[in-house]
Amino acid sequence: MSFPAPAAQAASAPACRVIAAKPVATKGVVRGTATRTGCTDQARLRVRIQVVTSGPDRVLKSGSKTVGTGRITAAVRCSPTPRGYYVVAVDSKGRSSRSRPVRLSCASGGGFASPIETEVVKLANQARAKKGCRPVVHDPRLHLAAERHSADMGANNYFSHDSRDGRTFDQRIKAAGFSFSSAAENIAMGQPTAAAVMKGWLKSSGNRANILNCSFTHIGVGHNAKGPSWTQVLAAH
Numbered sequence: 001m002s003f004p005a006p007a008a009q010a011a012s013a014p015a016c017r018v019i020a021a022k023p024v025a026t027k028g029v030v031r032g033t034a035t036r037t038g039c040t041d042q043a044r045l046r047v048r049i050q051v052v053t054s055g056p057d058r059v060l061k062s063g064s065k066t067v068g069t070g071r072i073t074a075a076v077r078c079s080p081t082p083r084g085y086y087v088v089a090v091d092s093k094g095r096s097s098r099s100r101p102v103r104l105s106c107a108s109g110g111g112f113a114s115p116i117e118t119e120v121v122k123l124a125n126q127a128r129a130k131k132g133c134r135p136v137v138h139d140p141r142l143h144l145a146a147e148r149h150s151a152d153m154g155a156n157n158y159f160s161h162d163s164r165d166g167r168t169f170d171q172r173i174k175a176a177g178f179s180f181s182s183a184a185e186n187i188a189m190g191q192p193t194a195a196a197v198m199k200g201w202l203k204s205s206g207n208r209a210n211i212l213n214c215s216f217t218h219i220g221v222g223h224n225a226k227g228p229s230w231t232q233v234l235a236a237h
Helices: 115-131 141-157 170-176 195-204 207-212
Strands: 018-022 025-026 029-037 041-051 056-068 072-077 083-091 096-098 102-104 180-190 216-226 229-237
Touching: 025 102, 029 041, 029 056, 029 083, 041 072, 056 072, 072 083, 115 195, 115 216, 115 229, 141 170, 141 180, 141 216, 141 229, 170 180, 170 229, 180 195, 180 207, 180 216, 195 207, 207 229
Parallel strands: 018 096
Antiparallel strands: 018 029, 025 029, 029 072, 041 056, 041 083, 083 096, 083 102, 180 229, 216 229
16 A cells, blocks of 8 residues: 655745835824835835925935834824825835825824814814805814813813913914914813804804804814813914
8 A cells, every 4th residue: 555655845935025005194194114024134124205296206204224024114294185195115135115106185084083073174164165265174283282172171170272281272283383374262161062062153253253264274173072172273374
């Protein structure tokens, strides 16, 4: 009696490759990742996030580190205006990769705002349209300023345009990185929905004037469940 001889299998080691993943927008930033895979040697891996422009494409962010098999991620603030982004990966051994361009935007939520915050922006723009104003764009920096203030009011049980540390709303906007020529802030507490808080603001002459100020171009809305606490910031560059 005989049996088949065991089959012999041979597998070659995977080739060393550099991969550039397409960029993604999350929580107000564009992230790009470069990966070096199947490599046994060490090399410096660099990742670059680039934006498509009418002239030479511009590098917005880059970073590097020495790896064998590994990855590196870079992040850059997301623009409210849709732009074409792509990722370039290159290692010091001359291997390179480029992702396909992806059109990304952080306008109207864009991955950084919650659904209830986005709904407030929608309702504000509906009210502005009736007045003949252009819509305001939800800006991630203004959102950050508003979100921080709502969180502070909710966590520390106070209701004021001035922070616990004494900062005013314009100082909070500057701290979030938004430069402006004019700005205003509405706050509220206790309203359970976006519709309820917008109804209350539009009934108040001062808050309504801020929302229906046609010179404003950008908005930031921050909601905190404790309270609930609401902050709405409007501004123009």
